[in-house]
Amino acid sequence: MKVAVIGIGTTEFGENWDKNLRQLAIEAGTKAIIDAGIRGRDLDAIYLGNMSAGRFVGQEHVAALVSGELGLSIPALRIEGACASGGLALRQGIFSILSGQHDIVLVGGAEKMTDLMTDGVTSSLMGAADQEWEAYYGVTFPSLYAMIARRHMFEFGTTREQMAKVAVKNHHNGFLNPIAQFKKEITIEDVLKSPMVADPLTLFDCSPITDGAATLILCKEEWAKKYTDDPIYIIGSGQASDTLALHDRKSLTTLDATVKAAKEAYKQSGITTKGVDVVEVHDCFTIAEIVATEDLGFCKKGEGGKLLDEGLTEIGGKIPVNTSGGLKAVGHPVGASGIKQAVEIVLQLRGKADKRQVKDAEIGLTHNVGGSGGTAVVHIFSR
Amino acid sequence: MKVAVIGIGTTEFGENWDKNLRQLAIEAGTKAIIDAGIRGRDLDAIYLGNMSAGRFVGQEHVAALVSGELGLSIPALRIEGACASGGLALRQGIFSILSGQHDIVLVGGAEKMTDLMTDGVTSSLMGAADQEWEAYYGVTFPSLYAMIARRHMFEFGTTREQMAKVAVKNHHNGFLNPIAQFKKEITIEDVLKSPMVADPLTLFDCSPITDGAATLILCKEEWAKKYTDDPIYIIGSGQASDTLALHDRKSLTTLDATVKAAKEAYKQSGITTKGVDVVEVHDCFTIAEIVATEDLGFCKKGEGGKLLDEGLTEIGGKIPVNTSGGLKAVGHPVGASGIKQAVEIVLQLRGKADKRQVKDAEIGLTHNVGGSGGTAVVHIFSR
Numbered sequence: 001m002k003v004a005v006i007g008i009g010t011t012e013f014g015e016n017w018d019k020n021l022r023q024l025a026i027e028a029g030t031k032a033i034i035d036a037g038i039r040g041r042d043l044d045a046i047y048l049g050n051m052s053a054g055r056f057v058g059q060e061h062v063a064a065l066v067s068g069e070l071g072l073s074i075p076a077l078r079i080e081g082a083c084a085s086g087g088l089a090l091r092q093g094i095f096s097i098l099s100g101q102h103d104i105v106l107v108g109g110a111e112k113m114t115d116l117m118t119d120g121v122t123s124s125l126m127g128a129a130d131q132e133w134e135a136y137y138g139v140t141f142p143s144l145y146a147m148i149a150r151r152h153m154f155e156f157g158t159t160r161e162q163m164a165k166v167a168v169k170n171h172h173n174g175f176l177n178p179i180a181q182f183k184k185e186i187t188i189e190d191v192l193k194s195p196m197v198a199d200p201l202t203l204f205d206c207s208p209i210t211d212g213a214a215t216l217i218l219c220k221e222e223w224a225k226k227y228t229d230d231p232i233y234i235i236g237s238g239q240a241s242d243t244l245a246l247h248d249r250k251s252l253t254t255l256d257a258t259v260k261a262a263k264e265a266y267k268q269s270g271i272t273t274k275g276v277d278v279v280e281v282h283d284c285f286t287i288a289e290i291v292a293t294e295d296l297g298f299c300k301k302g303e304g305g306k307l308l309d310e311g312l313t314e315i316g317g318k319i320p321v322n323t324s325g326g327l328k329a330v331g332h333p334v335g336a337s338g339i340k341q342a343v344e345i346v347l348q349l350r351g352k353a354d355k356r357q358v359k360d361a362e363i364g365l366t367h368n369v370g371g372s373g374g375t376a377v378v379h380i381f382s383r
Numbered sequence: 384m385k386v387a388v389i390g391i392g393t394t395e396f397g398e399n400w401d402k403n404l405r406q407l408a409i410e411a412g413t414k415a416i417i418d419a420g421i422r423g424r425d426l427d428a429i430y431l432g433n434m435s436a437g438r439f440v441g442q443e444h445v446a447a448l449v450s451g452e453l454g455l456s457i458p459a460l461r462i463e464g465a466c467a468s469g470g471l472a473l474r475q476g477i478f479s480i481l482s483g484q485h486d487i488v489l490v491g492g493a494e495k496m497t498d499l500m501t502d503g504v505t506s507s508l509m510g511a512a513d514q515e516w517e518a519y520y521g522v523t524f525p526s527l528y529a530m531i532a533r534r535h536m537f538e539f540g541t542t543r544e545q546m547a548k549v550a551v552k553n554h555h556n557g558f559l560n561p562i563a564q565f566k567k568e569i570t571i572e573d574v575l576k577s578p579m580v581a582d583p584l585t586l587f588d589c590s591p592i593t594d595g596a597a598t599l600i601l602c603k604e605e606w607a608k609k610y611t612d613d614p615i616y617i618i619g620s621g622q623a624s625d626t627l628a629l630h631d632r633k634s635l636t637t638l639d640a641t642v643k644a645a646k647e648a649y650k651q652s653g654i655t656t657k658g659v660d661v662v663e664v665h666d667c668f669t670i671a672e673i674v675a676t677e678d679l680g681f682c683k684k685g686e687g688g689k690l691l692d693e694g695l696t697e698i699g700g701k702i703p704v705n706t707s708g709g710l711k712a713v714g715h716p717v718g719a720s721g722i723k724q725a726v727e728i729v730l731q732l733r734g735k736a737d738k739r740q741v742k743d744a745e746i747g748l749t750h751n752v753g754g755s756g757g758t759a760v761v762h763i764f765s766r
Contacts, residue, residue, distance in 0.1 A: 060438075067624040073623050239458035241458065242451060372505075
């Protein structure tokens with residue numbers, strides 16, 4: 001598999017009170033079109049990742065909405081797999097090019113979470129979990145991930161300080177990222193002393209509620225050099241599913257969907273963990289980054305906390321994780337995060353990540369999760 | 384393009400009070416798996432069309448939910464383009480096989496509309512229209528299609544009786560279809576005297592609110608004969624978009640997205656309207672069937688009413704339309720309707736449509752619309 005990324009674009013992530021969903025999507029889309037040096041009419045299709053515009057802003061049918069706003073009449077569709085919607089949209093955009101049906105495709109992710117149409121955002125987000133077997137009993141996403149954290153602490157001795165280090169590192173990286181919602185350094189103490197959300201997770205262990213959009217322009221391999229001297233190639237894509245309900249799984253401390261998706265992506269690309277230079281993982285909560293680095297094979301199960309103690313996942317470390325600032329500091333507009341991860345990896349592989357640049361980055365990996373692990377999707381990128 | 388359909392399955396359509404969304408999807412999926420003579424573990428992926436489970440039953444992430452319930456961990460994703468979600472899921476399932484990434488794929492559509500989670504069903508359905516430029520001003524789908532009807536009457540002299548004939552024909556066909564929500568013959572007078580919904584459309588001009596699911600098993604062409612002596616092939620797929628808002632279009636009486644999608648599907652398949660033996664169109668309202676037969680090229684613009692006067696679209700007519708009973712009589716579980724259309728065409732081409740059978744049907748066409756024409760998708764099937 002080989003498909004090129006020839007353009008990227010993002011809005012600022014945060015509370016974008018002055019922009020609605022379509023404006024966010026159009027802004028990121030237009031930036032990516034300009035970055036690719038193409039015209040709108042060169043596009044063959046639009047794949048838009050969006051988790052819950054129906055509940056957040058009362059609008060379904062969002063991909064055709066964006067196509068219409070761009071003045072285009074091309075095929076446009078929304079892809080949804082909860083917070084993995086962006087990564088899934090990317091995967092389908094790739095498939096459409098590999099199928100020979102499309103040559104150049106816009107793949108976007110967009111979410112407007114601060115204009116709530118129906119009910120609370122926490123309740124709407126529970127649409128990603130099993131409504132009948134989890135949500136109805138009062139569980140929320142912080143409490144699902146708190147159970148994962150508690151069990152990880154019990155099984156492997158992972159500490160609150162190690163989790164806090166994820167937030168500290170990602171806030172440091174976000175401080176260097178112009179689009180980040182939180183451009184503010186924090187300390188371990190800040191995390192530990194922040195208000196309790198779901199024991200053991202405090203406020204600074206949780207990713208925020210965010211408006212934002214991100215876009216990639218994909219192009220078939222043979223055409224990439226027509227548009228850019230610096231194409232980045234996607235060389236592996238893996239996706240897997242698991243039960244939505246956490247209690248149906250055999251383990252609380254491994255996301256099987258991540259393990260399977262990664263295995264497929266590594267196999268397709270011929271890359272092993274040793275070959276990866278920079279990684280964006282799905283840190284919706286700090287514990288999620290620890291579990292992800294283990295499930296992706298960057299350390300043994302249970303040793304994710306040690307990676308942080310040794311500074312190995314910092315920019316300049318052996319395997320930098322979430323150089324963008326992650327969901328934690330850049331913010332987590334749920335359907336857009338998977339595409340934002342890809343934008344960061346493209347920037348890193350282009351050597352254009354400015355103060356966040358990982359030296360000589362050649363291979364990057366993105367890891368996007370839906371719900372508490374019902375969906376996982378992994379992509380591998382190469383210069 | 385050539386991909387095989389080797390299995391089909393549907394639930395009964397109607398008010399399925401005793402089944403929730405996952406049960407509907409699993410029932411249709413299991414029937415299709417059995418019909419194909421495969422095992423669940425032969426599947427490579429699940430593509431599920433669903434418009435608005437987030438608003439109807441509080442559940443997003445529905446494809447992984449179904450995968451988990453089937454005991455599978457394969458890639459699963461939801462495809463959404465309002466009422467065209469089913470047709471779009473089919474298209475992406477086809478692309479995934481053409482891309483070489485998958486061999487056998489389950490493509491489903493499911494919607495549970497009678498268990499309302501958030502607000503009214505009419506309000507939820509308006510998520511398919513432009514929320515900010517249509518819904519906020521009080522327009523509903525019946526009133527959007529009433530404007531199309533009124534304009535069609537003005538421009539072409541289309542009559543109320545001609546619209547009523549769509550309902551009469553489709554109720555007749557539905558009467559012969561075991562899965563139909565309405566198995567009841569009606570008369571032109573019944574339609575004209577039924578309660579006014581949005582002038583000139585009365586209750587019997589409108590498709591109902593429905594629970595239901597439908598599934599196809601797709602397989603790469605080379606493998607089809609391993610599983611069935613009677614594969615049906617998909618030989619053309621077209622999709623196009625338009626502005627969501629009706630007032631932004633240049634005409635009220637043509638859906639440009641239908642015209643473009645059909646053009647692409649005809650081109651890919653090498654089939655012209657003359658070669659088509661049986662058609663399922665998106666008759667969410669009676670006027671929509673009239674407009675669709677025109678836009679698909681089965682008659683000149685403005686002459687859709689005449690097709691009905693002459694009985695040409697009846698079973699036994701020159702070009703039978705909606706032999707299943709259509710959205711009007713089978714019911715319209717919005718994300719499932721596009722797949723139900725394909726199931727009917729497969730039955731017809733297999734020669735297994737019982738009392739609805741079109742003699743010697745070799746080529747069939749499905750036409751699925753999102754919103755008032757923001758999305759249209761057309762597929763062409765061959766024996």
